[in-house]
Amino acid sequence: MRIRIITDDFTSALDGTACFAERGWNTAALLRPEDTENVTATAVVSLDTDTRERVAAGDPVADAARAWCHADVLVLQFDSTLRGHVAKDCVSARAASGRRKLLIAPAFPSAGRTTEAGRVLVDGVPVHKTAFGRDPTLPVLESSVPALFLAQGLPVVIARDAAQAKVLLEEHDAVVMDTRAEDDLDALVGLFAGSRDLLLAGSTGLLRALARALSQPEPIPQLAALSCDAPWLVVGSLNPSSRRQLNVARESRRINVLATGSDRLPGAALAEAALRDLVTQVTNLIASGACDGLVVTGGETARRIVDSLPAVSLRVHREILPGVPLVEVRSSKGSFPMITKAGGFGGDDALLICLDALTGARV
Template sequence: MIRIEKIAIIADDYTGAGDAGIHFARFGRKVELLLHIDALTRKRRDNIDIALTSETRFLDPDAAKGVVSDMVRQCRAAGYDRIFKKIDSTMRGNPGSEIEAVLAATGLSAALICPAMPKTGRTCVDGEIYLDGVPLHQSDIGHDPFHPLSSSSIADLLRLQTDLPIGFVGLNEIEAGEAALRRTILAMLERGIRLIIADATEDRHLAALAQQLAAGDLLSVGAGGLAEALARLCAPEGLEGREERKLLLQRPIVSVVGSLTEVSRRQAAHADKSGLFRTIDISSDAPAADIRMACETRLSDPSRSQPNILLRVVDGERPDKISREDGERVAEKLGLATASICSLVPCRTVVSTGGSTSMAVAEALGIESVDLIDEILPGIVVGACNQPDGSIEWFISKAGGFGDDSLLTEIDARCVSA
């Protein structure tokens, strides 16, 4: 066990903040996910970790760097000296420029970087990312319409945005033991290496990396896998095992599918055919009045008795490349539609897939922050809403690019009828 007073987790989108923050919550720490950094100054947070979204996934690298630099300064001014830089496990967004920004703002000499998440099939071998054994750039995520990738190499993807010297730690060095790994890292620091990329194919590799982060002299950079390993290491006394929590999630569920990955499309299609959801399809070009009317019409249909509601965007075939503006428009329309649904039907539980969609939906519902509570399935994060009118109790978020086709129906199986 190591003692860390307060941790600030900085991700580039909502689901990333939840993916990392939930592990610290599961190991006994209090974690609040703030939708906006200005909420940091509104109340005193003693012994509370924070998870933040910079919403920089779709900004250009220089703009993202500026936003993250300012966010780190505000966190440190509020007493959060330990920063965990959450990056996407598939290196989408601006990881290079944002890591560089955090290093500059904290004064740390180097970052230890590992985006692996073995529990969801995401591994790092010889400095390259694999998704269920498939090289990243050849996977469905590699063809993401917002961030198509031409390489699976972590170093190559970082070099698109930073000139900082890069080093590499392989599985042999990680398995050589804590002292030997420390010597390897110190030798890299002496050579001026600033970005240390590490392999991991199993949780024990991530645990070994977390031990190297204990001293606080390296910036922690990774996805949910490294966050979990570090959370286990700094768990309060007696809570080194993850807490089991009983949650009473209530139907009806509103499931909002905003991610355009093929995985999310299959999950929505499976839910649509399950008989558990009334499906509302909207067009991203539809005016606000038409969206509300479509929701009212579908929900008032007496022939429909499904307990839950599925909301998705249908715009024909997925294009190879989608602009940031297109993505923001889709997310905004889904947020508007979700707010309309929740004003018509008493819904206590909202499920949202995709980072931009989750942020837009949370804002449309008036959610100010979320207390992270549990992870009911790998990568499926449950939070208790802090919302002025208290109408929404649970907000469940999921990144778009993983999970079985039956995921949305599996979430339903964990709910009870109101």
């Protein structure tokens, strides 16, 4: 079985494959669109088009959907809080893949993200009314999935569950499914996984349901445990959750930290300069040997760090927390473990758990 995942962000590309990797699937996470044809023997492949915060030349989402149009399962993965160009990417991927139907399931219930009456909620609050609506770089201004897609010219109808979604897809081209619990996603996967005329679109919650439900392949050799002695915590996200998590980690442990300040404002040259300086500091630490592992929160920050290293390949190992993957980063200068976390994910102790997972301080 070939499962292909198109996403717009580095952390998504990693957490979308981690749930498969830890169940014995052979996985790959790609950073360059031109590599999509070099992984035909790999069961689960994710591509980061790097378009959530950047304007790319051409349409890498459409290019990937076209290249992977014959996949057994094709998924357009997007942020569970609707950050980015969700509707545009879904419409583009559907058209390029040649698949007639689109089933949208944004929910990630174990992370507090649900879908009710077609609206995305975070801990029960419409996402545009949460901190994501005030995001300094990509504010979410709309919680209604049908409204987002109508603005792109595609009507979307709402299904209350998987059974109704199946009925509605017989008459409509695009359906969004209400989801309040993991069981709802499991039911969706049970009905639709492997439907070759269907583009699935959703967050990491949908991919975790796919990994739970699909038949496991022959087990691959168990990966060696990853650990390190001197990890650095790199905080590039300005999400309030990340800042609380940083404070908890600082109060609980003596840790090495690099973090952008609150002066990283959207559209300002200072923002780019601050991020570039942060990435330079991290790469210098790695090159000097002062850092043998990373915990990074902020997808753009993590991607910039990896892009700055020579000849990188990635091996996804497992999830530390739901949607928080552990990865081995391999470059021409050596390898090191890295944990990536989207800015708004996790409880207040999430970064502390990640650091302890690398050092073995706490299981």
